[in-house]
Amino acid sequence: MIGPRARLILESTLAERVEFDVPLARHTSLRIGGPADAVITPRDRKDLSHALAICAQHDLPTRTLGAGFNVLVGEDGLPEVVLRLKRLRAIEYVAPDAISVETGASHATLTRYCVDQGLSGLEFGAGIPGTIGGWLAMNAGIGVREMKDVVRSIELMDRLGELSPPIARDDLDFRYRELAGLPEGSVLVGAQLQVEASERSKVQSEIDRLLAQRQATQPIDVPSCGSVFRNPPGDYAGRLIEAAGLKGAREGAAEISRVHANFIVNHGGASARDVRRLIDRARAAVAAETGIELETEVQLIGSFEGDSL
Ligand SMILES: Cc1cc2nc3c(=O)[nH]c(=O)nc-3n(C[C@H](O)[C@H](O)[C@H](O)COP(=O)(O)OP(=O)(O)OC[C@H]3O[C@@H](n4cnc5c(N)ncnc54)[C@H](O)[C@@H]3O)c2cc1C
The missing domain is CATH 3.30.43.10 (Uridine Diphospho-n-acetylenolpyruvylglucosamine Reductase, domain 2)
Structure with missing residues (x-):
C-alpha cells in the first residue's frame, strides 16, 4: 500500500x-x-x-x-x-536490416511503420495487440514465429533507474511466452528488431492474410485477454477445454468463448472472480479428462478478494 x-x-x-x-x-x-x-x-x-x-x-x-x-x-x-511507457514510442530504421524501437510503441504503430517503410519480418505481430514491451516480456508470437526469432538486443533499465548497455539476444532467456530472468523491478525500455527490405504491398498482403485468419478463428470483437492458458507440449489448450465440454460455459458475464475455447470473453460487467472461476473450472475439467494440468498464460496480478497473488 x-x-x-x-x-x-x-x-x-x-x-x-x-x-x-x-x-x-x-x-x-x-x-x-x-x-x-x-x-x-x-x-x-x-x-x-x-x-x-x-x-x-x-x-x-x-x-x-x-x-x-x-x-x-x-x-x-x-x-x-x-x-x-506509452510516451516512450520512438521507432527508427537502422539500415539495412534492423529497426530500433522503444517499448511503449504499440503493435499497430510498429506494423504501420513497417508497411510504410516496406520492411518485412514483423508481420506475425500485426494481430498480437499490445506494446513492444509486452511482446518482449511475453515472447509473443504465433505458431511459426515469435519475438525471440527477431530480437537482436534489448535495453533494460534496472529498478534504480540505471540503463544497461544493449543486451544481445544470445544473453537473453526467451522461453515459451516468457522472457525469463529479468531482474525484479527492471523495465524493458527499447529493442533492436531484425527486418529485411521488401515491398510495401507484399508486407501489407501478408498482414491482411494473417488478420483474416484471426478474424475467422478468434473472438476479436469482444473484450478478452487472448489465450488464457499456455498450450501444453504437443496439444492445444483450446482443444482440450472444448473436448472437456466447456465451450460456452459462463460465470456471470464471463464466458469461455464459443469461437475459441482458450479465450474467456467479457460480455459486459464480468468480475475478476467470474474469470477466475472459469479458469478453475477449465483446469479441473481438463485435469479430470486427461491428467494434464493447464498453466495460465494470462498474468494474474494484484489482490483477488482478500488473497494477494
Ligand atoms: C484478441 C487477442 C489476441 C491475442 N493473440 C496473441 C497471439 O497470437 N500471440 C501472443 O503471444 N499473444 C497474444 N495475445 C496476448 C497479448 O496480445 C500479448 O501477450 C502482448 O504481448 C501483450 O502486450 P501488452 O503490452 O498488452 O502487455 P501487458 O498485458 O500489459 O503485460 C504483459 C506482461 O508484460 C510485462 N511488461 C509489459 N511491458 C513491459 C516492460 N516495458 N518492461 C517489463 N515488463 C513489461 C507486464 O508486467 C506483464 O507481466 C492476444 C491478446 C488478445 C486480447
Missing part, C-alpha cells in the same frame, strides 16, 4: 505524470480490475529513470504494464506503482 507520505512525494516530484487510485479496468483489454495505488506515465527515458529512482529510494514496489492485453487484475486492486 502506498501511504500518504509517499503519495505526497510522488505528487510533488512527478506532478501531472502521476495519478492515484486508478481503476485498472480502464487499462486492460478484459475491462476488469481494481485500482492501482498509483500510475506513472513518464515523459521520456530520463523521466522514467527519475521515477524509478524515487520509488526505489522510498521502497515503493513498481510494475511496468504495457497495454494490458494479457493481464487479469484482481478486484481488490494493485497496491503498487504502475509504470506505463
Whole structure:
C-alpha cells in the first residue's frame, strides 16, 4: 500500500505524470480490475529513470504494464506503482536490416511503420495487440514465429533507474511466452528488431492474410485477454477445454468463448472472480479428462478478494 507520505512525494516530484487510485479496468483489454495505488506515465527515458529512482529510494514496489492485453487484475486492486511507457514510442530504421524501437510503441504503430517503410519480418505481430514491451516480456508470437526469432538486443533499465548497455539476444532467456530472468523491478525500455527490405504491398498482403485468419478463428470483437492458458507440449489448450465440454460455459458475464475455447470473453460487467472461476473450472475439467494440468498464460496480478497473488 502506498501511504500518504509517499503519495505526497510522488505528487510533488512527478506532478501531472502521476495519478492515484486508478481503476485498472480502464487499462486492460478484459475491462476488469481494481485500482492501482498509483500510475506513472513518464515523459521520456530520463523521466522514467527519475521515477524509478524515487520509488526505489522510498521502497515503493513498481510494475511496468504495457497495454494490458494479457493481464487479469484482481478486484481488490494493485497496491503498487504502475509504470506505463506509452510516451516512450520512438521507432527508427537502422539500415539495412534492423529497426530500433522503444517499448511503449504499440503493435499497430510498429506494423504501420513497417508497411510504410516496406520492411518485412514483423508481420506475425500485426494481430498480437499490445506494446513492444509486452511482446518482449511475453515472447509473443504465433505458431511459426515469435519475438525471440527477431530480437537482436534489448535495453533494460534496472529498478534504480540505471540503463544497461544493449543486451544481445544470445544473453537473453526467451522461453515459451516468457522472457525469463529479468531482474525484479527492471523495465524493458527499447529493442533492436531484425527486418529485411521488401515491398510495401507484399508486407501489407501478408498482414491482411494473417488478420483474416484471426478474424475467422478468434473472438476479436469482444473484450478478452487472448489465450488464457499456455498450450501444453504437443496439444492445444483450446482443444482440450472444448473436448472437456466447456465451450460456452459462463460465470456471470464471463464466458469461455464459443469461437475459441482458450479465450474467456467479457460480455459486459464480468468480475475478476467470474474469470477466475472459469479458469478453475477449465483446469479441473481438463485435469479430470486427461491428467494434464493447464498453466495460465494470462498474468494474474494484484489482490483477488482478500488473497494477494
Ligand atoms: C484478441 C487477442 C489476441 C491475442 N493473440 C496473441 C497471439 O497470437 N500471440 C501472443 O503471444 N499473444 C497474444 N495475445 C496476448 C497479448 O496480445 C500479448 O501477450 C502482448 O504481448 C501483450 O502486450 P501488452 O503490452 O498488452 O502487455 P501487458 O498485458 O500489459 O503485460 C504483459 C506482461 O508484460 C510485462 N511488461 C509489459 N511491458 C513491459 C516492460 N516495458 N518492461 C517489463 N515488463 C513489461 C507486464 O508486467 C506483464 O507481466 C492476444 C491478446 C488478445 C486480447
